[in-house]
Amino acid sequence: MSKKTWKDSLEKTRYVMDAWLLIGFILVCAPNTTGIVLHEWLSLVFIVPLIIHMLLHWDWMKTLPNKFIHNFSSKSRFNAIWDVFFFVAMMMVILSGFLVSVAMFPQLGIPLEVKPFWSEIHHSIGNILLPILGIHLALHWQWIKSMTQKMMAKANQRKES
Amino acid sequence: MKYVTKHWKVRSVIIMSVSLVVCAILWTLSLSEWAAEMNSAVTQAHDKPDISAIALGLVSLLKVTLMILIPGGLTLAITSLYKKLTLMIKTTSKG
Ligand code: HEM
Ligand code: HEM
Numbered sequence: 001m002s003k004k005t006w007k008d009s010l011e012k013t014r015y016v017m018d019a020w021l022l023i024g025f026i027l028v029c030a031p032n033t034t035g036i037v038l039h040e041w042l043s044l045v046f047i048v049p050l051i052i053h054m055l056l057h058w059d060w061m062k063t064l065p066n067k068f069i070h071n072f073s074s075k076s077r078f079n080a081i082w083d084v085f086f087f088v089a090m091m092m093v094i095l096s097g098f099l100v101s102v103a104m105f106p107q108l109g110i111p112l113e114v115k116p117f118w119s120e121i122h123h124s125i126g127n128i129l130l131p132i133l134g135i136h137l138a139l140h141w142q143w144i145k146s147m148t149q150k151m152m153a154k155a156n157q158r159k160e161s
Numbered sequence: 162m163k164y165v166t167k168h169w170k171v172r173s174v175i176i177m178s179v180s181l182v183v184c185a186i187l188w189t190l191s192l193s194e195w196a197a198e199m200n201s202a203v204t205q206a207h208d209k210p211d212i213s214a215i216a217l218g219l220v221s222l223l224k225v226t227l228m229i230l231i232p233g234g235l236t237l238a239i240t241s242l243y244k245k246l247t248l249m250i251k252t253t254s255k256g
Binding site for chain 2: 010013029030031032052054058087092095116118120121127130133134135139141
């Protein structure tokens with residue numbers, strides 16, 4: 001019989017993928033730490049965990065419009081509005097990021113004239129994403145706490161056996 | 162990985178398409194008066210702070226961490242206060 005792993009549970013898959021997403025996000029948000037070249041290529045790779053994050057909440061997103069109108073609690077409603085807001089802000093940062101590229105596009109031989117407008121947008125909204133994420137995480141704090149306990153318990157069990 | 166790979170091709174294409182449409186709409190902002198104003202304003206290059214590259218890297222990571230943790234912590238504080246208050250109001254109005 002094969003052993004059960006985190007891949008067999010949706011919640012645990014989410015936990016592991018969310019951890020990668022968080023690490024990726026922190027790296028992408030610190031271009032002074034990584035350097036601009038790495039920042040640009042890392043941001044491109046970051047799109048993968050971002051899409052996975054949405055794939056893992058597919059059912060939630062699919063039922064969103066219907067639930068939003070009929071039967072959401074005020075907390076879930078706020079959550080939903082916040083997620084949409086987060087998504088739009090994230091799109092704005094990724095779009096403006098490409099439009100202010102100083103490494104990727106030149107490396108690919110694509111000419112680009114960087115407009116101050118997009119620089120300003122990338123700079124400001126890039127920084128605003130941080131508190132937006134802080135609030136996104138706080139809204140799921142119960143889940144994060146209980147899943148961390150579950151994952152720890154499992155890890156301890158494995159150590160003992 | 163069965164949860165990640167479930168219908169992932171169709172779903173990723175949908176996510177990418179929606180994202181592209183949203184980006185196209187956001188891009189139209191650059192045609193606005195507001196954008197033109199910003200583009201014509203004299204821009205000053207951001208000054209690099211006068212510290213070593215390692216210190217700058219560490220300070221940036223610290224900035225990122227604090228800018229996530231502080232709003233997150235405040236949100237937790239506000240939501241737990243709100244919960245306590247509504248509980249208090251409920252129990253006092255009953256009693
Ligand atoms: C960038 C870093 C992000 C991190 C670290 C993160 C982390 C999390 C965590 C821990 C949860 C709760 C647990 C779970 O069910 O997976 C969650 C839920 C969710 N996130 Fe994110 N997230 C991020 C970005 C985003 C973005 C940009 C969106 C916008 C599309 C988004 C949409 C959602 C949705 C729809 C849910 C579940 C539904 C709900 O809000 O209750 N997340 N996220
Ligand atoms: C998830 C996506 C991204 C996030 C969260 C993000 C975030 C940031 C942040 C926080 C900064 C620093 C702003 C500051 O000086 O405080 C920055 C700078 C920069 N980013 Fe991004 N970025 C993303 C994607 C991209 C992409 C895809 C590119 C290009 C291909 C890019 C190119 C740049 C460049 C060239 C700078 C330096 C611009 C300047 O100093 O004015 N970024 N980014």
